[in-house]
Amino acid sequence: xxxxxxxxxxxxxxxxxxxxxxxxxxxxxxxxxxxxxxxxxxxxxxxxxxxxxxxxxxxxxxxxxxxxxxxxxxxxxxxxxxxxxxxxxxxxxxxxxxxxxxxxxxxxxxxxxxxxxxxxxxxxxxxxxxxxxxx
Numbered sequence: 001x002x003x004x005x006x007x008x009x010x011x012x013x014x015x016x017x018x019x020x021x022x023x024x025x026x027x028x029x030x031x032x033x034x035x036x037x038x039x040x041x042x043x044x045x046x047x048x049x050x051x052x053x054x055x056x057x058x059x060x061x062x063x064x065x066x067x068x069x070x071x072x073x074x075x076x077x078x079x080x081x082x083x084x085x086x087x088x089x090x091x092x093x094x095x096x097x098x099x100x101x102x103x104x105x106x107x108x109x110x111x112x113x114x115x116x117x118x119x120x121x122x123x124x125x126x127x128x129x130x131x132x133x134x135x
Contacts, residue, residue: 002100004062004132005051009033011096011103012066012128016044019090025083042072042079044087047125054131061104061133070124077113080124084111087126104131 016022017029022044030043047067054061068087072079092108112125 004098004101004134005049005064007099007101008064008066008096008103008130008132009046009049011098012068012091013046015090015094015096016087019086021086022083022090025079025086041121042070042074042083044083045069045071059133061131064130064132065109066128066130068126068128070126072122072124073120074122077115077122080113080122084113084124084126091128098132100135101132102135104133106130 013031013033016031023029026042026044027040030039032039032043032045035043035045045068047069049067050065052063054063070080070083070087072083088108088111091106094106096103096106107129109127109129114123114125115121116123
């Protein structure tokens, strides 16, 4: 069976890179698992993820926490907040197709904007919760 966490990440990547508002806010399909050298700002990266058993007495399932990071060098937090809103709109409560699994729910949990220690980069941190069951 395919890894539910990996299949979820692939589905999220596909949803973000095919969403017009997200790609417009990023200036292209700049959503990365591993950032290419010299990548232009702004962009989105996959951050920490966790998976937990969410099985019941009769059904298998898994609960996932997925963190997405928005990276910007625009002056101030405005760009980060606009991109986070586009990402939230693209993913919150959408019905993604996930190979080998059925998405029960995908919900935005929290967003945060912070200035990076380098003093010129802003980072948006967006966490989603997903529940999946095998097909």
